[in-house]
Amino acid sequence: MDATLRELQQHITEAMHAGTPLLIRAGGSKDFYGNAGAGELLDPRAHAGIVAYEPTELVVTARAGTPLAELEAVLAASGQMLAFEPPQFGATATVGGCVAAGLSGPRRAAAGALRDFVLGATLLSGRAEVLAFGGTVMKNVAGYDVSRLLAGSLGVLGVILEVSLKVVPKPTQEASVRFALDETAALRRLNEWGAQPLPISATAWQGTGTPGAGILHLRLSGAPKAIEAACARLGGERLDDRSAAALWRGLREHTDPYFATDQPLWRLGLPSTAAPVNLGGAQLIEWGGAQRWLRTEAPAREIRARAQALGGHATLFRGGEREDGAFTPLTAPVAAIHRRLKAAFDPAGILNPGRLYPDL
Amino acid sequence: MNAPNAPAATIDRDRQRALARALRTVLPGRGLLYREEDTRPYECDALTLHRRLPMLVALPETAEQLRRVLRICHERGVPVVPRGAGTGLSGGCTPLPDGVLLSTAKLNRVLRVDPLARTATVEPGVRNLAISEAAAPHGLHYAPDPSSQIACTIAGNVAENAGGVHCLKYGLTVHNVLRVRGLTMDGEAVEFGSEALDSPGLDLLALVIGSEGMLAVITEVTVKLLPTPQFARCAMASFGDVVTAGHAVAAIIGAGLIPAGLEMMDQSATRMVEPFVHAGYDLDAAAILLVEADGTPEEVAEQIAQVTAVLRRAGATRVAVSASEAERLRFWAGRKAAFPSAGRVSPAYYCMDGTIPRKRLGEMLLAIQEMEHTYGLRCPNVFHAGDGNLHPLILFDDNDPEQVARAEAFGVEILELSVALGGTITGEHGVGLEKITQMCAQFTPQELDCLRAVKRAFDPSGLLNPDKVIPSLHRCAEYGRMKVVGGKLPFPELERF
Ligand SMILES: Cc1cc2nc3c(=O)[nH]c(=O)nc-3n(C[C@H](O)[C@H](O)[C@H](O)COP(=O)(O)OP(=O)(O)OC[C@H]3O[C@@H](n4cnc5c(N)ncnc54)[C@H](O)[C@@H]3O)c2cc1C
Numbered sequence: 026m027d028a029t030l031r032e033l034q035q036h037i038t039e040a041m042h043a044g045t046p047l048l049i050r051a052g053g054s055k056d057f058y059g060n061a062g063a064g065e066l067l068d069p070r071a072h073a074g075i076v077a078y079e080p081t082e083l084v085v086t087a088r089a090g091t092p093l094a095e096l097e098a099v100l101a102a103s104g105q106m107l108a109f110e111p112p113q114f115g116a117t118a119t120v121g122g123c124v125a126a127g128l129s130g131p132r133r134a135a136a137g138a139l140r141d142f143v144l145g146a147t148l149l150s151g152r153a154e155v156l157a158f159g160g161t162v163m164k165n166v167a168g169y170d171v172s173r174l175l176a177g178s179l180g181v182l183g184v185i186l187e188v189s190l191k192v193v194p195k196p197t198q199e200a201s202v203r204f205a206l207d208e209t210a211a212l213r214r215l216n217e218w219g220a221q222p223l224p225i226s227a228t229a230w231q232g233t234g235t236p237g238a239g240i241l242h243l244r245l246s247g248a249p250k251a252i253e254a255a256c257a258r259l260g261g262e263r264l265d266d267r268s269a270a271a272l273w274r275g276l277r278e279h280t281d282p283y284f285a286t287d288q289p290l291w292r293l294g295l296p297s298t299a300a301p302v303n304l305g306g307a308q309l310i311e312w313g314g315a316q317r318w319l320r321t322e323a324p325a326r327e328i329r330a331r332a333q334a335l336g337g338h339a340t341l342f343r344g345g346e347r348e349d350g351a352f353t354p355l356t357a358p359v360a361a362i363h364r365r366l367k368a369a370f371d372p373a374g375i376l377n378p379g380r381l382y383p384d385l
Numbered sequence: 386m387n388a389p390n391a392p393a394a395t396i397d398r399d400r401q402r403a404l405a406r407a408l409r410t411v412l413p414g415r416g417l418l419y420r421e422e423d424t425r426p427y428e429c430d431a432l433t434l435h436r437r438l439p440m441l442v443a444l445p446e447t448a449e450q451l452r453r454v455l456r457i458c459h460e461r462g463v464p465v466v467p468r469g470a471g472t473g474l475s476g477g478c479t480p481l482p483d484g485v486l487l488s489t490a491k492l493n494r495v496l497r498v499d500p501l502a503r504t505a506t507v508e509p510g511v512r513n514l515a516i517s518e519a520a521a522p523h524g525l526h527y528a529p530d531p532s533s534q535i536a537c538t539i540a541g542n543v544a545e546n547a548g549g550v551h552c553l554k555y556g557l558t559v560h561n562v563l564r565v566r567g568l569t570m571d572g573e574a575v576e577f578g579s580e581a582l583d584s585p586g587l588d589l590l591a592l593v594i595g596s597e598g599m600l601a602v603i604t605e606v607t608v609k610l611l612p613t614p615q616f617a618r619c620a621m622a623s624f625g626d627v628v629t630a631g632h633a634v635a636a637i638i639g640a641g642l643i644p645a646g647l648e649m650m651d652q653s654a655t656r657m658v659e660p661f662v663h664a665g666y667d668l669d670a671a672a673i674l675l676v677e678a679d680g681t682p683e684e685v686a687e688q689i690a691q692v693t694a695v696l697r698r699a700g701a702t703r704v705a706v707s708a709s710e711a712e713r714l715r716f717w718a719g720r721k722a723a724f725p726s727a728g729r730v731s732p733a734y735y736c737m738d739g740t741i742p743r744k745r746l747g748e749m750l751l752a753i754q755e756m757e758h759t760y761g762l763r764c765p766n767v768f769h770a771g772d773g774n775l776h777p778l779i780l781f782d783d784n785d786p787e788q789v790a791r792a793e794a795f796g797v798e799i800l801e802l803s804v805a806l807g808g809t810i811t812g813e814h815g816v817g818l819e820k821i822t823q824m825c826a827q828f829t830p831q832e833l834d835c836l837r838a839v840k841r842a843f844d845p846s847g848l849l850n851p852d853k854v855i856p857s858l859h860r861c862a863e864y865g866r867m868k869v870v871g872g873k874l875p876f877p878e879l880e881r882f
């Protein structure tokens with residue numbers, strides 16, 4: 026066992042015996058996300074490096090402290106990528122933090138979420154045990170899928186030590202087009218296009234300021250012939266490659282002017298066909314209608330009630346007051362399962378307590 | 386394989402009568418079966434090596450009946466084993482003689498197809514193919530297509546994270562299910578996932594998919610529907626030896642191509658199916674690959690050209706491309722008839738399910754050829770090569786106990802080699818009872834403890850499908866093999882049992 030791992034293990038063992046809460050923090054690029062953490066700092070970044078990468082196997086295995094940018098650069102050199110386009114939110118982002126936050130970018134609706142690409146993981150539990158689940162192969166149903174459970178767990182179950190991710194070839198070609206459409210029309214078109222065999226890999230609708238009015242952007246990815254055929258069929262105004270790349274990068278990294286705000290930023294996960302949210306405030310709609318960003322001062326309760334009525338949930342993503350928690354509360358039986366899972370992985374309750382929910 | 390922890394072999398008639406009386410208040414008529422001639426059909430799934438009679442069989446027709454059955458069983462401490470169509474290949478729904486076999490066969494309504502949202506919401510007993518049939522008028526389909534799709538149920542698919550020939554491109558069950566509604570063993574309603582693309586809290590949906598009926602009873606599933614591809618063509622390539630064929634699979638993926646299907650059949654398999662289906666396979670080839678491209682006609686033409694070039698460079702001795710839809714279906718007919726053909730050429734077959742890195746395929750196939758000699762049994766191979774998911778079919782006579790023992794030993798060796806080659810003992814058929822002992826080779830005692838704790842988090846009573854998947858540490862000690870990490874036993878400082 027290497028020294029960095031032994032150190033982490035020792036730290037957790039001591040904390041477990043003393044009941045000291047630990048705050049797992051790597052690059053700190055996602056400090057803003059979730060509920061505030063508190064506790065003694067545990068920095069897993071020394072446990073870094075790409076362990077194995079074989080392009081023909083479509084798998085990369087990396088230690089948690091590996092900078093996300095490094096991983097993506099290595100994949101790009103072999104013409105591959107992480108299909109879920111994880112936002113980095115800063116140069117310090119690590120692979121472990123990326124998996125723990127479980128966030129996916131613009132390609133999510135077309136390609137799948139981060140959790141869909143997790144093939145295996147090794148974690149250090151709150152009992153200081155090194156546990157490995159899943160593996161490096163594409164299909165694996167030996168035991169419960171604990172490795173996918175870690176995606177989005179915000180460190181409450183264990184310190185992620187190593188993950189194996191499925192990677193995909195980069196598309197040979199991309200093109201982006203734009204349309205002037207109001208919100209209702211954009212939502213309808215997005216869902217109609219979704220039922221057609223079109224190579225749409227990302228979508229974004231933004232209000233222009235005039236109520237209802239907005240611009241819909243589509244990105245198409247795939248084989249050149251398929252893209253040309255789709256462009257001809259869809260119409261719209263073609264973006265040049267540079268502004269298209271800048272647009273999608275801005276949406277992925279939240280450097281788009283939409284996100285430059287002091288207002289609370291809400292993320293609503295809704296069925297793609299859900300009606301307009303109509304809560305006022307500037308809106309950005311991604312994922313074919315399934316992810317709706319809202320800049321608004323409206324009360325948390327009102328936003329959550331509306332999201333729930335529309336069949337989804339609402340997360341206070343950035344800013345705002347968190348007294349109602351960053352995440353939508355769980356139903357009683359599901360919350361009970363969460364508490365028992367937490368107790369199983371971290372009986373002393375020392376790992377990132379409160380980061381996901383107050384009682385976890 | 387290896388006899389499971391032998392449960393009481395006989396049914397306690399007094400307990401049976403008392404429980405039947407209680408369940409009768411919920412399940413009228415044929416909703417409750419107790420006579421041996423009625424319960425006999427439920428004694429095993431498609432892995433017929435494990436057979437046990439259940440104390441009672443419950444066939445609820447509504448979710449409310451199902452909930453009340455669970456409440457009654459929970460109150461009385463009676464174990465429950467959920468069952469879909471019973472096409473499972475690992476004994477996952479093998480009944481318990483002191484338990485209720487809970488069949489979802491009558492919960493088989495398609496509740497809703499939403500063509501705009503591209504989702505279908507169905508009851509647990511709806512057959513996989515019935516979802517695609519209900520979606521077809523809208524030009525949509527449910528992508529995961531196990532070969533058993535005319536029979537297997539969506540809840541069984543969720544429980545096993547089932548795959549199919551098109552999973553390389555379109556994903557497994559876990560990638561195509563949005564929401565699972567269910568009941569915990571104590572009858573509480575739970576919902577995992579949502580009609581949105583995510584839901585708050587831990588990703589319990591990922592945990593429930595592939596959990597083999599041990600965490601919750603599934604009562605409703607919402608799946609994603611995809612546009613049905615307009616057009617498809619299939620390339621069939623012949624190879625002079627299995628190692629070259631294995632490398633060709635890696636070469637296709639390495640070239641950045643993700644075909645809609647990428648399957649391999651070895652010579653033993655092509656010769657087995659050809660007399661039944663006349664697919665036109667090259668019977669002189671040591672192995673053939675079937676590579677399908679789908680999409681618009683332009684995309685298909687482009688991909689078939691690329692695939693053909695890679696196959697030739699990788700050493701294919703012959704490449705044929707389907708010229709018509711009829712020919713494409715003929716190419717696939719043989720692949721799809723593999724299991725039934727095995728059933729016709731041999732009294733019984735034993736289907737393995739290891740998954741390994743693609744680059745080790747050739748090595749594995751050569752090792753299996755060696756094992757055919759060692760065990761004196763034939764073993765044709767037809768499998769999801771693109772995913773590295775093998776399905777060796779060990780042919781044997783189940784009336785000959787000595788052959789059964791050899792078949793099981795053959796299977797164990799394949800499973801252990803799968804782990805040794807960096808893979809897993811099961812890609813899509815599940816652990817069930819069949820591979821429970823080999824779980825000791827894949828997981829450390831601490832990892833097995835963790836899996837046990839996950840089970841308890843959902844089912845503190847331990848009554849839901851209790852004896853599957855997770856071996857007792859005692860069993861692992863008896864088996865004498867443990868997961869070895871980096872050449873050393875994990876935690877050498879710990880005592881061994
Ligand atoms: C070991 C044992 C325990 C029993 N315990 C109870 C009990 O606790 N409470 C109770 O009400 N009855 C019990 N029965 C059944 C009982 O003998 C009667 O069949 C039942 O009470 C008739 O009521 P019904 O309304 O269900 O009639 P129905 O069963 O509806 O009568 C119609 C016909 O359907 C068939 N049938 C109905 N149910 C079944 C079934 N589950 N399996 C196979 N065939 C079936 C029979 O052939 C019957 O003649 C038990 C039977 C056995 C063998």
Ligand SMILES: Cc1cc2nc3c(=O)[nH]c(=O)nc-3n(C[C@H](O)[C@H](O)[C@H](O)COP(=O)(O)OP(=O)(O)OC[C@H]3O[C@@H](n4cnc5c(N)ncnc54)[C@H](O)[C@@H]3O)c2cc1C
Nearest residue numbers: 469470471472473477531532538541542544547548598603
């Ligand atoms: C000829 C043949 C070909 C096959 N091909 C494939 C293939 O290509 N790919 C593949 O993945 N599999 C394949 N299988 C295996 C099998 O069809 C799948 O595992 C399928 O998903 C099982 O579904 P079922 O409805 O038959 O489930 P069952 O066999 O009835 O049960 C399987 C598991 O699901 C659980 N379960 C069932 N219903 C529920 C419920 N409502 N709630 C909770 N748990 C439940 C059971 O307890 C059990 O653990 C094949 C099998 C055969 C016989």
